[in-house]
Amino acid sequence: MMYRGLGAVSAFCIGIAAADYLGVSLTEWAAACLAAVLLAAAARKTRWAWPLILLFCLLAGGARLQLAAEQYDGLPHYVGGADIYMEGTLREKGSTYETDGKAMARYVVDMERFAYAGEGTFREGAGAVYVSAPADPSFQPSARVAFRGVLRPIRYYKNGGAYDAQHRDKEKGIFLKGYGDDGGLTLLQPAQGWRHTLANLRETMTDRFRAVLGTDGAHILSSLLFGGHYDELPPELIESFSVTGLIHILSVSGSHIALLLSVVQILGRAAGLRGKWQFFLSAGFVLLYGAMAEFVAPVVRASIMGLICSFSLWARRDYASVQALAAAVLLMLLYSPYLFYDLSFRLSCGASAGIVLLCGKVRPWFSALPALLRDGLSVCLCAQALLLPLLFANFHAFPVYSFAANLLVAPVLDLVIVLGLAAAVLGFLCEPVAHMVLHGLSPLLALAVKGNYFLSALPHSRFWAGAMSLPTVAAWYTALAAVFVWPRQRRILLVLAAVVGLGSWGWGQLHKPEAVVHVFDLGQDKATCVVYDDDSAYLWYNKSSWANPEQAAYTLTPALRYEGVFRLTGCTVVGHEPEKTAAQIEANFTLDKPCRLADDAMPVAAAEGAIPYYLYDGLPQRRLPQGACLELRQLPPYEEKTFPSRAAALIFYRGGGHDERYDEWAEGAALYDIPWFSPARDGQITGTYRKGEWTFTARGGE
Template identity: 30%
Template sequence: MILSFLWLLLTITAGGIYFYGNTEIVLPVLTFQLAFAVAVLGAAALAQRFKRAALVCLLVAAALAGVLREEQVLEQWRQGVAHWQGKPVLVEGVLAEQAVIEEEPGWVRGRLACYVVGDPGGTLTSCTQSVWLKYPAGDTGVGDVLRVEGKLSSNNAFRDEGQVQRERMLAVQEIAGTLKAKTGMVRVLRHPGAYEWGQWRFSQWREALTTRVAERLSPETAGVLNGMLFGGYAGIAPETAQNFRDTGLVHILSVSGSHVSLLGAMLLWLGSWMNLGKKSKVAFVGAGIVLYACIAGWCAPVARSVCMGLVALGALAWRREKEAVYSLALCAWGLLLFQPLWLWDIGFQLSFFATAGLILLAPQALKCLQTWRVPAVLGAPLAITWGAQMASLPLLAFYFQQFSLVSFLANLLVLPLLESAMIFGLGSLAAGLILEDIILTPVWGLCQGLVYLGSFLASLCAKAPGALAYVPPPGALAGAAYFAALTIFWRRTLPALQQGGLWLVVCALWLGPWLWLPPELEVHMLDVGEGDALVVLTPHRHAWVVDAGGVWRQGDAGSKVVVPHLRRLGVSKLQGIVLTHGHADHMGGAQAVLYSFPCRYLMAPTMEKPGQSALQLALPAGLSVCRIPPGEGVSWEDDGVSFYALRSPGGLVKGENDESLVVWLAYGEKSFLLTGDAKLENSWLPRDLHCDVLKMPHHGSRFAWEAEALAKLAPQIALISVGRNNSFGHPHAETLQELTRNGARIWRTDRDGTVRVFTDGHVLRLATTPGFGVH
């Protein structure tokens, strides 16, 4: 009963945090505070006579407590350094990390732990957040106290459902933005004292230890070993990191429960060798684990792993080793109340679910393998891998749309080698404090061989045919059905009637959406910054892409946003891709989309002008290309949706924006107009053209529409694809005013993230992707 209540309490609290973080709540915080007080008082009043009603009140109070704690953290965030995003700012703080930027010679990048912030020349106030600092190289080092003046830019990220929310992830680490300082704007106030403590000191220790490893091993193996010991990908070749991801071994490159377990086992052995008493040994191991976590950095998975490790040590000391499920729920609940934003951290989510799988599913899997007479030396690793993978599969599908089919083989062959390298590496670093390097040379050589062999086997596994399977992310109902099925496996001793009832529930949840929901047309305007990318999904899941976003130095919107979004939708092939015109912010990601999915049609304007971007695409074989001349159009139908692509006739005279294709589509009574960058003018719009949803041209520019044309179209919904804090002033105030005057409701990617519009042909529905701190 206590265990069930703790899991229910954790679920309700996390649900309150999730709900508040995914909706734009307009109620004042005072309302939640009053509701929380009423729920607590109600639980106290009903506790004696109406225990079930008291329990309901207590659970409501738990959800409200999660909401209030998240709002408190968000308010601290808004009032700290983050308040100065987009403005000139003066900060003072301690340089906690520093690294040379290889792409930009003469510049360095570091993390500044701020303690005061304010307007240059004004009053400074205290704060506790950090910023990424980018500045010219000089006489600075980790631990220096700096005064820096510059402009703070926000942690801009693409807000798309299932995308890694970079802004939120950095907020978990209390990093408020990037501060770029020019020459002369960084001043060293003082260098650190010999006995000064702080987070930067642990960073110094970590840097010293990683340097020691790098001096004794080859660069590639040193990067892998440092990643395994302290987390991170610094010094690891991109191909090696990808091999670890594709084989399900990437968890070993972030400090997690396995690291804490290995360290704990080593320290327990050392404590036994030192003849320590039981409780002294527990205290010794606990202190070692906490010190290791401080050096590795207190991120969410580290905190969860250390918390679980300390609870397990306590259980060992007081002989309560069988309460692992209780410990997991209690740790997760306490950590979320301490830092509710950790709920959004992918590492925390994967760590928690994988640990739950190890505790709940692995023992049952091991019993099945023993029944099938699988040797224990193979059965235990297989059961552990299966339990962790099955529990975290929905998350892997949601975030990465892939599942490693060779993970079982890799965990059997590679993981023991890498874990042995970690043990010898940690032991060598510790022994190096008292022994000469020459004595430890054979041990470092063994580490080199183990890491090299493990990396080599991982690359072989990753290159095996069919190593990766793409898995579309489950919806809410499918996810519930999946975990219900795992529950049946976990409780295999349930009576047959109860198991049959649970299987009926699983089938209803899994098949329900296909049985009772009407087919819908979906139009998704993706958040790709200052650019355009739209996905059209017909009622039976035929996919069309209209533009594919821009390109920049580190990548393009096609590979970063459009392709992952299509994979999350379960798309395996495209009916067609429409490029409205040749500007890079519309077609820069098209090559990645064409490379990732087979496609039947490509539609684009004819290219009369030499050097236009769309001509530079490498088109795959079998692709049917349709070029549309100025002033002409083409119509077609797909899966009950009518399409009409019209090219504006003004491009040859006015410029490349005005030669954009304009795509009109209709399903039932509802219609959409997707405009590229073409200026909306009565002179070329068909007389009978109307739309319920209008994608505004040219990111909401004032010069991309005529008032008469907007009045004629009279859309209910206006969509604007625009980058946050863009330098063009998009969308223009006059555009917003004119749309409002015509009765259109406005949604924008800079404010609402990816916007998804659904229609069954009669009614429009709309969903957005909230960003961090929207309340």
């Protein structure tokens, strides 16, 4: 009975995923929901009642996502490509970056109204847009600004392991992007409102921390308390917390809310508060704290569960953590169904589900250990058990010393958070006492940070692996079900898990291809990686002067790691400032030899010999080979006499805008019935060469 809530929420999530894939109209989803309700009402006293309720939850999830999708499609996408004047409120300020020696900042601006250039008639706006503008002057969130320039559609890269930016933007209602030169973004009204007040409050606290802890210490403590602002933290600190698996502590999560509620409950009881007054006090602090943390998804989830727990104490009811988790997830998805695709939401809910579902069964395994070790190990294992496939798919590594970090570093950081919150409050009441607390906190913070650095520097601190295959994921969850869900069928399920997991691995080894070619979707940049049957991997990268300077680090690296490529036998980098791109590749991969650099792309076949795959960085000076897969990074003029009419497949790139050569080559490929692919259209392209034949898959592009 207690698991029916999770069952209903799971069905709701399946409906969301189905609606995103199927594209069925809202009317059809609503009609199906109504039919499910009528069937469930008719079968309310039969064994079919619960399955029909689950069916209704699934259909309701599909209907809710389709409603959100139609609302997003109703935003004024038609202004894309037009020169406009727009007014709006600055929602958030992103990180800064440099391009052509100029510091730029990226903002999210809510579109309130706009007018086409040369017209005086304003139209009502909706949604939000990305605006890139010079970092100086800087604009604060909640300020009203004006933008002059051209808004363009957002280009999403379709690669394995990529962050799901498209669903994130749909969840936030962001649908276009604009670039503002000097004067392109101007201030209409200074920042104001409750968001601005809370931002100033946080900045005031950080300044007080800085007086005792220094700049880095103040930013670290501020992130520990309220999350975010990672661009203010030392990069090596973020890396060390990622290595040890404690990165969640730098973003407000359930542990922060639990600590806050514990402290508030203790203080409330000490003050003689009981019942509803204790609940109102807890709710007030949780809401204020959530607002300070900008109501990110994990905070909202933990806040809802915390408030349910506080209410149960007031109402003197038993607190069912499973049902509280189901209620929190359902409420959040009803409000914003695209949260289902948010990585932080998935990690938060998955870790919470693992703890509430498995911890009681895992804790007896370590009954011989002291309580501190037993509880710490149980929580650490359960929090990651359900998330293992997600961790490898998105982070491509497992933190080997996670248990040690959670046992040694996390308790110190919990104490730092409690003392930091106390110092933050005391700063407004008695600043000298707040400074005393900060002086006591300082060595604890230094101990935790240095201890984490030590653990992250130990050898083999991460187990690297690419994304798990679907059979391996199925085997993993089957094994979990055998251990925790159906113990009576444990032996059968474990054997099944072993057969599926080992069988898929054995099948892969027996049918291992001679080579796999990955052509990645990097916009103006171009990257191709060939992985041979001996696991050696070669990378060819062409850098464009128009692309993000750090495209190799931010887009290519996760895509290669997702495919299980962590070591490169060789790498060739050509194009614009190749030494900078080579440095990014060498920093993220193990190379058998340094990257080969060239300033200009040469018209040579870069990948030929062992497999019939020819990659041309420039215009080939000879007749294109027949019976092979050809990748052309620059298209020569279309000529029927020289067109590779017997090629196994063609891969080529759009030059931007209306590219006549691209259109002519696409028509030529269709004329000769040759499969052709383009990263801009198809996303990441994977070609598998086995026993003399090519097979291709694509992730789907624009």
